[in-house]
Amino acid sequence: MSTKTIILILICLTFHPLLGGSQGLPRFTNNTDQESLLVFKSRITDDPLGVLETWNPSSSLCNWTGINCNVTKQRVTSINLENHGLVGTIAPHIGNLSFLSYLNLQNNSFSGSLPQEIGQLFRLRTLILASNRIRGTIPASLSLCSKLSYLDLSINRLEGTIPNELGALSELEDVSFMQNFLTGPIPSSFGNLSSLSNLILRSNSLKGPIPEGLGRLPFLINLQIGLNNISGEIPRSLFNSSSLIVIAMAVNRLTGTLPRDTFTNLTSLTTFFVGGNLLSGRVPPSIGNASSLARVDLANNSFSGQIPWLGNLPNIQILSLQSNQLVNDGAGGMDFLASLANSTQLQVFSVAENQLTGKLPSSIGNLSRQLSLLVMNNNFFHGSLPGEISNLVNLTLIAFEHNSLTGTIPPSIGTLPNLQYIFLHENKFSGKVPESLGNLTYLAEVHLSNNLLEGTIPSSLGNCQRLQLLDLSVNLLNGTIPSDIFGIPGLGKVLNLSFNSLSGFVPFELGDLNMVQAIDLASNQLSGDISVTIGDCSSLLYLDMSRNSFQGSIPNSLDKLKAIEYIDLSSNNLTGNISASLESLKFLQVLNLSRNQLSGEVPKAGIFENSTAVSLSGNLKLCGGVPDLGLPKCDSHEKKSGGSKLKIVLAATFASVAFIIIVSMLVFWFVRKKDSDLRAVNEEANSPEMYPMYRQHDLKLATRNFSQEYMIGEGSFGSVYKGVFEDGSLAAIKVFKMGQHGASKSFIAECEALRSIRHRNLVKILSLCSAGDFKALVLKFMPNGNLEQLLHPRIEDCEVEKV
Numbered sequence: 001m002s003t004k005t006i007i008l009i010l011i012c013l014t015f016h017p018l019l020g021g022s023q024g025l026p027r028f029t030n031n032t033d034q035e036s037l038l039v040f041k042s043r044i045t046d047d048p049l050g051v052l053e054t055w056n057p058s059s060s061l062c063n064w065t066g067i068n069c070n071v072t073k074q075r076v077t078s079i080n081l082e083n084h085g086l087v088g089t090i091a092p093h094i095g096n097l098s099f100l101s102y103l104n105l106q107n108n109s110f111s112g113s114l115p116q117e118i119g120q121l122f123r124l125r126t127l128i129l130a131s132n133r134i135r136g137t138i139p140a141s142l143s144l145c146s147k148l149s150y151l152d153l154s155i156n157r158l159e160g161t162i163p164n165e166l167g168a169l170s171e172l173e174d175v176s177f178m179q180n181f182l183t184g185p186i187p188s189s190f191g192n193l194s195s196l197s198n199l200i201l202r203s204n205s206l207k208g209p210i211p212e213g214l215g216r217l218p219f220l221i222n223l224q225i226g227l228n229n230i231s232g233e234i235p236r237s238l239f240n241s242s243s244l245i246v247i248a249m250a251v252n253r254l255t256g257t258l259p260r261d262t263f264t265n266l267t268s269l270t271t272f273f274v275g276g277n278l279l280s281g282r283v284p285p286s287i288g289n290a291s292s293l294a295r296v297d298l299a300n301n302s303f304s305g306q307i308p309w310l311g312n313l314p315n316i317q318i319l320s321l322q323s324n325q326l327v328n329d330g331a332g333g334m335d336f337l338a339s340l341a342n343s344t345q346l347q348v349f350s351v352a353e354n355q356l357t358g359k360l361p362s363s364i365g366n367l368s369r370q371l372s373l374l375v376m377n378n379n380f381f382h383g384s385l386p387g388e389i390s391n392l393v394n395l396t397l398i399a400f401e402h403n404s405l406t407g408t409i410p411p412s413i414g415t416l417p418n419l420q421y422i423f424l425h426e427n428k429f430s431g432k433v434p435e436s437l438g439n440l441t442y443l444a445e446v447h448l449s450n451n452l453l454e455g456t457i458p459s460s461l462g463n464c465q466r467l468q469l470l471d472l473s474v475n476l477l478n479g480t481i482p483s484d485i486f487g488i489p490g491l492g493k494v495l496n497l498s499f500n501s502l503s504g505f506v507p508f509e510l511g512d513l514n515m516v517q518a519i520d521l522a523s524n525q526l527s528g529d530i531s532v533t534i535g536d537c538s539s540l541l542y543l544d545m546s547r548n549s550f551q552g553s554i555p556n557s558l559d560k561l562k563a564i565e566y567i568d569l570s571s572n573n574l575t576g577n578i579s580a581s582l583e584s585l586k587f588l589q590v591l592n593l594s595r596n597q598l599s600g601e602v603p604k605a606g607i608f609e610n611s612t613a614v615s616l617s618g619n620l621k622l623c624g625g626v627p628d629l630g631l632p633k634c635d636s637h638e639k640k641s642g643g644s645k646l647k648i649v650l651a652a653t654f655a656s657v658a659f660i661i662i663v664s665m666l667v668f669w670f671v672r673k674k675d676s677d678l679r680a681v682n683e684e685a686n687s688p689e690m691y692p693m694y695r696q697h698d699l700k701l702a703t704r705n706f707s708q709e710y711m712i713g714e715g716s717f718g719s720v721y722k723g724v725f726e727d728g729s730l731a732a733i734k735v736f737k738m739g740q741h742g743a744s745k746s747f748i749a750e751c752e753a754l755r756s757i758r759h760r761n762l763v764k765i766l767s768l769c770s771a772g773d774f775k776a777l778v779l780k781f782m783p784n785g786n787l788e789q790l791l792h793p794r795i796e797d798c799e800v801e802k803v
Contacts, residue, residue, distance in 0.1 A: 030069070033076045034061045036093040046087035046109075068102075075099035082128070083107040090134075095120040104128040106152070111135065114153075119144040126150040130176070133157055138177070140165045147171055154178040154200070161185075162206075167192045176200040178224070186211055186225065198222040202248065206230055210249075215241050226250040226273060234258075234274075240265050248273040250297060257281030263290035275299040275320065283308055283321070288339070291315065299323050299350070306330070307351070311339035319343075322352040322375065334361050341366040350375035352399065355705070359383035360405075365391035377423060378402040380701065385424075387412045399423040401447065404701065404726075406430065409448075414439045425449040425471065426695065432456075433472065438463040445469040449496065450695060452476060457497070459484045469493040472500070473520065480504035481526075486512050498522040498544065505529075506545075511536030518542035522568065525549060530569070535560035546592065547571040554593070559584055568592040570615065578602055578622075594618050601625075601634045694769045694778055699723065699733055706735065722781065730781040731766055735774075 034057065041055045051065045061076065062069035068078035076097050086108040094103075095117025101124055110132040118127070119141025127145070130152045137160035138153065149171045158180040166172070167189020173196060182204040190199065191213015197220060206228040214220065215237025223238075226248045233256035238247065245268050254277040262284040263269065269290065275297040282305040283298060295318040303324040310319070319340075328334055338361065340346060346368035356379040365388025367374070372394055381403040389398070390412035396419060405427040413419070414436020421444060422437075429451040437443065438460025445468060446461075453475040461470065462484025468491060477500040485495070486507055492515035502524040511533025513519070518541060526548040534543070535557025543561070546568045553576030554569065565587050574596040582591070583606030591607050595618035602625030607613055611628035623634040702723035703710045713720040718736040725731065767778040 030061060030074050030076065032096055033099075036091075036096040037061060037064070037067070037076070039093040040091045043091045044086055044088035046085075048085045051081065051084045051086075070099065073099070077123075078102040080104045081108065086110065090115055090129075092117040094118065097121065098123065100124055101147075102126045105132065107131040109133055113137075114139050116141045118142060121145055122147070124148055128152045129156070130154040131156075135159070137161075138163055138166075138182075142166060143168050145169070149195070150174045152176045153180070156180055158182060162187050162201075164189050166190075169193065171195055173219075174198040177204065179203040182206060184208070186214075186230070188213065190214065191216065193217065194219075196220055200224045201228070203227040208232075210235055210238075212237055214238065217241075219243060221268070222246045224248040226252065228252050230254065232256075242267050244269055246271040249277070250274060251276035253278055255279065258284045260284050261286050263287050263293070266290070268292060270294040270315070271296075273297040275301065277301055279303065282306075283326070285309070288312055294318070294345075296320065306333065307336040309339050310336050311342055313340070313343045315345055316343045317345050318348040319346065320348065320350045322350040322354065324354055326351065326354040326356065328356045328358065333358060334363075337361060338363040338366070340368070344368050344370065346371055348373040348375075351379070352376055353378040355379065356381065360386055362386045362388045365389060367392060370394055372418075373397045373399075375399040376403075381405060383407070385410055385429075389413065390415050393417065395419055396442075397421040397423070400427065402426040404428055408432070409434055409453075411436045413437070416440065418442055420444045420466075423447045425451065427451055429453060433458055433477075435460050437461060440464060441466065443467050445493070447471050449473040449475070454478070456480075457482055457485070457502075461485055462487055464488065466490050469495075471496040473497060474499040476500065477502060481507060481521075483507035483509045486510050488513075489515070491516050492539065494518040494520070496520040497524070500524055502526060506531055508533055510534060513537050515539050520544045521548065523547040527551065529553075530555050530574075532557045534558065537561065538563075540564055542566045544568040545572070549573055551575065553577070554579060554598075556581055558582060561585065562587075564588055566590045570594040570596070572596055574598060576600070580605075582606065583608060589613060591615070598622055602629065602631060694767050696769055696774050696776075698725070699735075699769055699776055699778070701726070702731070703733060723778070732779040732781045734777045734779060736776065 037055060041052050044052060055064045061067055062074055066079055066081045067076055069075060070077050077099050078101065080102070082104045083106065088110060089112035090110055092115035095115065100121050103124065103126065106128045111134065113136030114134060116139045119139060122145060124145045125147050127148065127150070134156040136158065138158055140163040142148070143163065143165035146169065148169050151172065151174065154176040155178070159182065161184030162177065162182060164187040167187055172193050175196065175198065178200050184206065185208030186201065186206060188211045191211050194217065196217050199220065200222065202224045207230060209232035210225070210230060212235045214223065215235050220241060221243055222245060224246065227250070230252040231254065234249070234254060236259070238244070239259060239262050242265055244266060247269065248271060250273040254274065257280055263286040270292055271294065273295070276299070279301040280303065283303050285308040288309045289312045291312055291314055293313055294315045296316065297318070297320045299320045300323040303326060305326065306328060307321065307326050341363070347370050349367065349371060350373070352375045358381065360381055360383065364386055369392065371392050374392065374395060374397070377399045382405065384407035385400060385405055387410040389410065393416060395416050401423045406429065408431035409424060409429050411434040414434055419440050420442050425447040430453065432455035433448065433453055435458045437446065438458060441464065443464040444466055449471045454477060456479035457472065457477060459482035461467070462482065465488060467488050470485070470491065471494060473496045479502065481497065481502055486509035491513055495513065495516055498520045499522070503526065505528035506521065506526060508531055510531050514536055516537055517539055519537065522544045527550065529552035530545065530550050532555045534555060538560065540561050541563055543564065543566065550572040551574065554574055556579050558567070559579070559581035562585070564585055566589060570592045575598065577600035578593065578598060580603040583603050585606060588607045590613055592615040594615040598619040599621030602608060602616065602622055604626055609626060611626055614629070616622055616629060623632050625631050700706065702725050703721040706721055710721045711719055712722050712732065718734050721733045721735065723731040723733040765777060765779055769776045769778065
């Protein structure tokens with residue numbers, strides 16, 4: 001085509017009445033925009049607030065709700081329908097709004113897929129479709145919106161991969177695809193987004209490595225890719241990005257170590273979340289001088305070694321190092337705690353579930369007065385809990401459970417005005433439950449189980465009107481249960497006083513706990529009738545009052561517990577019949593009434609239809625029920641006997657009595673002779689001292705966390721360790737591999753065999769430990785080795801013996 005021809009075409013286009021000049025102005029009306037918006041409205045199936053009622057041809061579209069137009073051409077430039085509860089789909093006609101630069105449909109209920117036609121909006125700068133129900137994939141046509149700077153598609157149901165084409169959006173500053181179902185890798189092309197400042201991709205199913213190019217983006221300040229399946233090492237380039245303020249990569253599959261100078265060049269960093277990965281090595285010592293840090297999460301990794309000095313963290317608010325393999329052995333092992341004295345903004349501090357040992361220093365009381373959560377559970381701390389902890393006046397939670405702390409619980413804890421949660425269970429605390437706990441008016445949960453606490457339950461706990469859970473089980477408490485406890489209106493979770501030596505009656509006020517979900521009073525010395533008010537505990541799901549001395553009948557009011565799932569009243573002195581009203585408890589899964597003195601006919605409907613869910617053994621006067629219970633049939637009336645038959649029976653009875661008296665005199669001397677030997681055997685078999693209680697934590701301490709150094713044998717169902725307890729006593733500890741097929745049966749079989757058989761050539765069982773999936777036998781330690789070593793001694797052993 002010649003130059004003259006091109007010029008002629010341009011002249012024609014310029015002066016043609018329909019394409020240019022003043023006569024062509026009607027062509028640029030907003031009719032197209034109006035038609036597109038009316039189609040958009042037609043796809044809305046629910047408009048609960050009536051925001052689209054103004055959308056009708058009788059008025060200018062620039063006056064419609066949520067619509068803005070430019071002044072000169074009256075074309076639609078902005079649509080903002082955020083937070084109006086609209087339901088429907090996004091019409092593809094929206095792609096005809098060629099002047100549109102801002103589209104915000106956030107927080108509605110749009111569904112369906114994103115139309116490809118959005119890519120026609122070449123003036124679009126902001127697209128916000130967050131918090132809807134949009135499905136399908138992210139259209140690659142979005143890469144044609146070359147001016148796009150803000151893109152938010154978060155909290156939808158998008159799936160598939162992130163289009164690599166989006167890396168061409170050179171003006172893109174903010175991207176958020178969080179909380180979708182996206183898969184595949186983070187596009188490497190994102191390393192070309194030179195204007196990018198915020199990249200939020202958390203809570204998807206992304207995988208693959210972190211692109212190296214992200215660390216070279218000059219304006220990147222916020223990188224959030226947590227809660228995915230991202231793997232590989234963290235690119236070293238990220239640690240050189242002085243612009244980064246937030247690095248959040250928690251809960252992925254990242255591996256490798258953090259370099260010693262990780263925090264040296266991250267001078268702007270305030271948030272560093274890498275918890276829940278597979279990182280290892282030491283905690284970088286440069287963390288101690290990262291003065292801009294406010295929030296750090298290194299939890300749930302495999303970091304090891306000492307906790308470094310933390311003395312220059314003036315802005316730190318959250319510091320979580322829990323669930324690693326950190327130690328504090330050697331001199332200055334607890335210096336990290338003292339070094340935090342300068343961190344006056346610290347609110348959350350956790351070193352739980354590590355391998356920390358030794359005594360807690362009094363400097364714990366020098367931590368920040370802003371500290372709210374202090375979490376140091378599941379370590380190997382011993383000694384007392386320092387009373388200086390009461391200096392931390394803003395504490396809402398203290399967690400020191402699963403340690404070996406001794407001494408009394410400091411009464412000064414009762415001066416912490418904001419304390420809500422106390423976790424001190426699984427220690428060796430002794431003395432009394434502090435009366436001062438009654439001063440804690442915000443107290444919600446108290447966990448003091450598995451200690452050596454004694455004395456009575458303080459009635460002052462009744463002042464804790466916000467208390468939801470009270471667990472004092474497995475202690476040495478005695479006395480009666482104070483009625484004040486049953487006057488706590490908020491006690492809605494658990495009341496557990498089991499395995500103590502509590503006595504007396506259960507207060508009538510028990511029925512006031514109408515919100516409690518679980519009551520466990522098992523293994524005490526409680527007596528009297530079970531109060532009929534138990535039926536007023538209308539939210540109860542779990543009830544265990546077994547192994548006490550309750551008497552009287554089973555209260556009929558139990559049938560009012562419509563949500564109950566578990567009832568255990570076994571090993572008491574209950575009498576009377578089993579009420580048929582228990583058949584109506586639809587959600588009841590376990591009913592244990594064994595080892596009582598119940599009588600009469602057993603119901604057959606409801607839970608009684610399932611013989612595996614009902615236990616009635618030891619009640620010799622029960623009858624009837626379903627055949628699988630194996631009970632005798634119930635007789636409707638006694639059979640009558642004649643007078644002559646009665647005489648024969650009486651004569652036979654007198655003869656039998658006389659014979660028994662004679663025989664008894666003959667064998668009396670033999671029984672007396674053997675009595676003392678039998679008594680000794682029985683006392684040994686039944687003595688509770690022969691079976692001391694061991695917790696999993698005790699066995700963990702005795703074997704140094706079941707280390708290879710202490711292993712003395714291994715079999716198909718478990719391993720045997722040498723255990724050295726705190727008192728110096730030795731034991732062989734067999735830990736069963738419960739994941740192995742047949743291990744559970746092996747554990748039960750060994751318990752039964754070693755319990756019932758005694759022989760000088762059989763190893764003696766000392767105790768057992770059963771906690772969830774953890775099963776172990778504690779056996780007498782035989783220092784002379786095993787049978788194989790005795791039959792086949794090593795040559796060097798024989799030579800030593802000869803010498």
